[in-house]
Amino acid sequence: MPNARAYHLTRRGILAAGGALGLGVALAACGKDDTENGGSGKGSAKDAGPWSFKDDRGTTAEAKATPKNIVAFTGTAAALYDYGIQVKGVFGPTETPEGKPDVQAGDMDISKLEILGNVWGEFNVEKYAALAPELLVTDMWEKNALWYVPDQSKDKILKLAPSVALKAAEINMPAALARRAQLAESLGADLKSKQFADAKARFEQAAERLRKAAKARPGIKVLIGSGSADLFYISSPERPTDLKYFKELGVDIITPSKLDATGWFEELSWENAAKYEADIIMMDNRTGTLQPGDLAKSKPTWAGLPAVKAGQVIPRVTEPIYSYAKCAPILEDLAKAIENAKKVA
Known part of the structure; x- marks a missing residue:
């Protein structure tokens, strides 16, 4: 995100961190x-x-x-x-x-x-x-x-x-x-406790499972999205900690072609929600963002997306709780989604 926007945030800047923030939240960090x-x-x-x-x-x-x-x-x-x-x-x-x-x-x-x-x-x-x-x-x-x-x-x-x-x-x-x-x-x-050791081991096992799933299903494309009333935000995998790691493990994450000035995401009108073909969609789970159930009722173009029709939409924990116990399930859930995904895009 350009320095000029790091301190003077507009409504669009508020929607930058991790893909798109919910209503009433904003970007400010680093x-x-x-x-x-x-x-x-x-x-x-x-x-x-x-x-x-x-x-x-x-x-x-x-x-x-x-x-x-x-x-x-x-x-x-x-x-x-x-x-x-x-x-x-x-x-x-x-x-x-x-x-x-x-x-x-x-x-x-x-x-x-x-x-x-x-x-x-x-x-x-x-x-x-x-x-x-x-x-x-x-x-x-x-x-x-x-x-x-x-x-x-x-x-x-x-x-x-x-x-x-x-x-x-x-x-x-x-x-x-x-x-x-x-x-x-x-x-x-x-950090020498059994509880810590077990949580870290689970995280490492989850990472290996995701690596194997991505390698076994190289054609499965994953889109990272966030929904608001007017726009569908597609996140770039280059900066957020979770998406960077997914890519490192071999997950094929779609990179938007027209990022906004912050470098975090691309804004799409809902009429253009089908711009990118994806087999799995990970949707921002934060309070204030529109969830798949909301979108199904209000956005016809959302309901028509191949991944949505196939039931291949999972939550994205956009702001992870950075403990091994909380991050292991994030990797496990994505691995499971890739393992079970049908090629629809």
């Missing part, structure tokens, strides 16, 4: 590819020694003791939770309009969390300060832009506690997973 820098791990939840962690901006967060009052972007908080690290507050999609946990909340009990903001642009600085935060953690999709930390209040927010920002684009899924695990370990997670 970092420096630094998967080797890791956390220095000085101290843990069991001792009071100094703590530090070098993030993907190249910034080192430091504290006199391992942070315990942690506030994080919801999806990142959910990943930390899977490693046994609980946060005090969250910001980002956490609760649906029906009062249920958002997909990005993972296994967290949201009733026990202080929700500082539930949609793009919301971040209650007063509530944040009241939590006496010792660490802020979020993702980055574009360089030096912090995911779901509003620009207008960013300076106030960052003055209240050290911050860590981890890349959610430009690197592949294993690299993103490794970074969250490094952070969790620095905060006291036990």
Whole structure:
């Protein structure tokens, strides 16, 4: 995404990250590819020694003791939770309009969390300060832009506690997973536990299954889409962590021919939804995007797509929860879809 758009986001820019964001959410994120820098791990939840962690901006967060009052972007908080690290507050999609946990909340009990903001642009600085935060953690999709930390209040927010920002684009899924695990370990997670070993082994087995499925079915083409009322967004596989990894494993992902200026996706009117022939469609599962059931009722061109008629549409976890336990099923589901797909395009 061009630098000019990294800080001045239009409605179209809001729809950029990972393919297309739902209504009321937006792009703002990133970092420096630094998967080797890791956390220095000085101290843990069991001792009071100094703590530090070098993030993907190249910034080192430091504290006199391992942070315990942690506030994080919801999806990142959910990943930390899977490693046994609980946060005090969250910001980002956490609760649906029906009062249920958002997909990005993972296994967290949201009733026990202080929700500082539930949609793009919301971040209650007063509530944040009241939590006496010792660490802020979020993702980055574009360089030096912090995911779901509003620009207008960013300076106030960052003055209240050290911050860590981890890349959610430009690197592949294993690299993103490794970074969250490094952070969790620095905060006291036990990466030598059987639970961690089993989750990582399942992820690695899922990756191998997807590699074999892609190799066995080389003609199966996969389209990555996201639906809004007016447009069908087709994501490029070049930047998101999940799509980069799928390609590395051999999955034939369709690359749009006319990307918008951000380089993330191509916009199609629904009249032109059939521009690309696909055997499988992966559709953005985030709150605010139109789901296949909605599209079937309102978009005749959607219903006519070969993959749709064949029942070969699966969800795409556009913003993965970067724990091995949560990412393994993503690979397994895609592998299963490719293994069972009919050639329809």
